[in-house]
Amino acid sequence: MLELKGINVHYGSTQVLWDVSMSVGRGEIVSVMGPNGSGKSTVLKAAMGLKKASSGAVILNGTDLQGKSATTRPRQGMSIVLERRRLFPRMSVRENILLGAFTRPQKDARRAFDEVLDTLPDLKPHLNATAGKLSGGQQQMVAIARGLMADPRVLLMDEPFLGLSPIMVKTVSGIMKSINERGVAILFNEQNAKLSFALSHRGYLLESGRVVLSGSGEEMLDHPEVKRVYLGVGAAAK
Template sequence: MLEVSGIKAGYGSMAVLQGVDMRIERGEVVAVLGSNGVGKTTLNNVISGFIRPSAGSISFKGETLTGRKPRDVVAAGIAHVPEGRKIFPNLSVADNLRLGAFRRASNNVKQNFERICAIFPRLKERLPQSAGTLSGGEQQMLAIGRGMMSEPELLILDEPSLGLSPIMVEEMFGLITKINADGVAVLLVEQNVMQSLGVAGRAYVIEQGRFVMQGEAATLLADPQLRKAYLGM
């Protein structure tokens, strides 16, 4: 469904991605794992159209997305939930959700609103509240719910467990599994290796802008090199 080929990108004269190839099939959960500053968020932003690559190509369902604007990427069926959530704190929870359907699925707002409230019952209890009054975990749910309002076929999650308590981390990864069970493919970009490999079917490990390992999640989890580098085992 998603094909990324030979992508190079960066910021001004600073190169970050050094020629990245990856694919995501329909209905998959694919994890991209790595430490801070190695290119994970840059990869997300290239796919989402926020950064124009200097080389390489991106296609989604056979349609070229290379260099397209973010609104075109959303319209094609990709939703990006950024690191740090980026909700609108002064708007209500309900209004934040409705904004997710601005570019895509605007005719199905009521139906999708009910669907999101079923997936995230905690948000349903807080619809009139200002989004800024929610806990960190609730804000992350809101950010994901807002992305889901556009009926994406691929949902990009950038560090969804960042800053959450251990209990909320468990709940968040359970919700990712639930979303995927509804047929949505997920690109999960995380530092939390154990949890990510527990929900993903395949994974890529990125270091200094290159993928240095890739394969089935279970195989990578058993790899002694990965266990030593990321799990201290």
């Protein structure tokens, strides 16, 4: 459903993604794992059109999105939850969520709002609260709610667990699963290998802007290289 084909991205004259190809199928949760600075956020930004690729293609349901801006991509069925949530802290939770539907007619937005609250009922008591006053986990839920307002077929999530307590990590991963069960494919990135691949059907390992490994979540967790470098098992376990 979403396909990245041979994506190259530069910041100025520095190339940060090299020939990156990935796919997300209908109903899949797919993760991009990689160390700091490996290019995970740039992959999502290139998919969403927030960062222009120098070459390569982004194809969503057979449509080449080349030349389609980030503001039109929600209408194509894709939406992004940015790293560190990027909420408007002084606005209410309700206002922040409604901003996610800026491309949709008001009638659709109202229906989407009700649906989103069915998926994230914990937000109901906080709708009039100031977004900046909520806990990190609650703010992440607001950011997810905002992303869902565009009624995406594919939801991109940049480090959805960043800075969350272990209990909130569980809550947010549960939310991701339930969103996925409602038919939304998810592409997310995460630095922790275990968290990445335990939650995803398939995953990619990105190193220095290149995909170096891919497979099912289980295969990735079981891969000797992933185990040795990212899970810290191997030498000690011998």
